Amino acid sequence: DQQVKQNSPSLSVQEGRISILNCDYTNSMFDYFLWYKKYPAEGPTFLISISSIKDKNEDGRFTVFLNKSAKHLSLHIVPSQPGDSAVYFCAASAGSGNTPLVFGKGTRLSVIA
């Protein structure tokens, strides 16, 4: 059973608009969440993270929101740029990092110029 779910396999957004990528999780022990970005023929690269003690973390155009009661997090990219086109993976860890990261299936974002 998947513990980290990204239910949208793909998303298309116009350049300049907001991209919202969603992630749900089932394990209430998860206490740290990360987003990774992956371009074709490259490995995933770390983008942004959030601890369960926070509900928002912002880094430039990227903001991650965490709703613990709903076991839901989202990544907002604004404004979206064509270079943001990639696959975005949500990942989670439990026990203050003592367990390896658990990943979702990924969402392919296409930003259209």
Add this chain to the structure above:
Amino acid sequence: ETGVTQTPRHLVMGMTNKKSLKCEQHLGHNAMYWYKQSAKKPLELMFVYSLEERVENNSVPSRFSPECPNSSHLFLHLHTLQPEDSALYLCASSQDKGSYGYTFGSGTRLTVV
């Protein structure tokens, strides 16, 4: 250059072959990981090594055999694979097993024929 180098980038092998995937990191990290990415599936954790000791093995079939001769190198030995083992195999490293920020390699695209 991500700091984690995987070779080969592509590999085609028959079901009776024996081959090895190599991963190398010079980031001074103490933990290394093998993940498998199949189409339309989450990244699946296969093995975790911490300070050259295997600390996790996620019910991976014995036809996959990891080896970590030192903290900079990780191998995945393959023998008598099945076509369903065709996937992207990703190596990652982190400062320690409890660290969140993984650095991934570009992966090896494996095709079993």
